[in-house]
Amino acid sequence: MEIRLAAFTDCARLQQIECAAGEVFRTVGMPQIADDAPPSVEELEGYVRRGSAWVAATDPDVPEAYLLADRIDDVLHIEQVSVDPTYARLGRGRELIEHAARQAAELSCSALTLTAFVTVPWNAPYYRRLGFMEIPDGGLSPGLAAVRRREAEIGLDRWPRTAMRRTLAY
DSSP states (O other): OEEEEOOGGGHHHHHHHHHHHHGGGGGGTOHHHHHSOOOOHHHHHHHHHHTOEEEEESSTTSOSEEEEEEEETTEEEEEEEEEOGGGTTSSHHHHHHHHHHHHHHHTTOSEEEEEEESSOTTTHHHHHHTTOEEEOGGGOOHHHHHHHHHHHHTTGGGSOEEEEEEEOOO
C-alpha cells in the first residue's frame, strides 16, 4: 500500500468511498449520516489543489481510503478520513493519520485535531487508541470552535460529538 497526494482524477472515487463508508452508520442508528451527500467534486478539488488530500492505495490508480486536512490555527485538522469498507480493518485509516502527522510536523504544526462521534466505535474510541485526547469545549482554539459551530449548524450535534487533539512529538 502506498500513500500519495490525491489527484483531480481521484475525486469521483473519493465520493464513492465516502458513500460506501457512510453506510455503516446505519448499523449504529445514524441513517442520516449514511444518507448525507459526499463532498462535492468542487470541494474535493479544492483539497487536491491545496495539496491537503491524500489517498491510500494498493493499486496506484484505485484509492481505497482518503484523508482531507486543513491548517487551522497552529494545527493540522483532519476534516475527513474515510475507508472503503472493502478495505476496513487493514490499517488504511491509521496509515493515513500517521502520514498526516508527518505532514503536520513538516509544517511545524503542534498537533493534529479532528472531530468525532463520541459513541461510534470507529470514531472517538478508535482515535483514542491512536493517541488523540478529547478537548473540553472551553479549551477549543478559535478555529476549532468555528469547526464545531459549523458542525452544529448542519445537525451533527444531534449525536454526542467531541473535538480531539494529538500532540505531535516529532
